[in-house]
Amino acid sequence: MAKPADDLVFVAAIAGAHGVRGECKVKSFTGEPEAAFGYGPFLDGTGKVLFTPKRWRVAKDAFVVAFKEPMTREQAQSARGTKLYVPREALPELEDDEFYHSDLLGLKVQSLDGSPMGRIKAIHDFGGGDLLEIVDTPDRKGAWMIPFTAEQVPHVSITDRLVTIAPLEEVEGDKERDEASGE
Known part of the structure; x- marks a missing residue:
């Protein structure tokens, strides 16, 4: 079921393909960059599940991520620029003076x-x-x-x-x- 856009928070974006096995370079925008992969599956802007992180590792300026969903190199490259969201309730509670x-x-x-x-x-x-x-x-x-x-x-x-x-x-x-x- 799709979530209203107000309930979603933009946490990462696909920067392109990495290698030939369908892995993606992903840029995280969370306070602790690696935390983005622990909030559950990534959603699109309407709340539809896009990708579920299976494993990730730190790369030079991003993360290299393998998703549970099968992906070819061409599919990974065509996903470049895809914004990745998670439900707001999956994120940690904020202090009074903190904001997303x-x-x-x-x-x-x-x-x-x-x-x-x-x-x-x-x-x-x-x-x-x-x-x-x-x-x-x-x-x-x-x-x-x-x-x-x-x-x-x-x-x-x-x-x-x-x-x-x-x-x-x-x-x-x-x-x-x-x-x-x-x-």
Whole structure:
């Protein structure tokens, strides 16, 4: 039976085929990357079972996974880009100040004074902690990022689908350089 999309959490994606035996390279997006394979079968976005992990091993930048479902190399390669979901109830309980990235995507963003600041497009971690990528900010072209810290993001309401931010103040050197260049 298919589950409503709200009950599913995106945890991994197939990055392509590995070898000739139908194994896949899988990129995990869970806090503990190997944990993605212990949450049960992977589902598609509608809740239909796609693949059940049988064994996996760490590879250079992903995992090499053999699934219980038989797969040829060609089938594994054609599955590239497939998003893998699990039911929300299969995941561990979160602390009050923890959030699944998939729950944050699309949330409206406002400043401390309630001014609209756009919406969350993505969450990135380049090694220094999570960054929220914000788009559709009034009077601003393109995307920008803010650290996902309690200081910079003091309030998150999944229920209200709203995030309140305290944007970083402009760095003095940047402001002086902008004024000197006439920007």
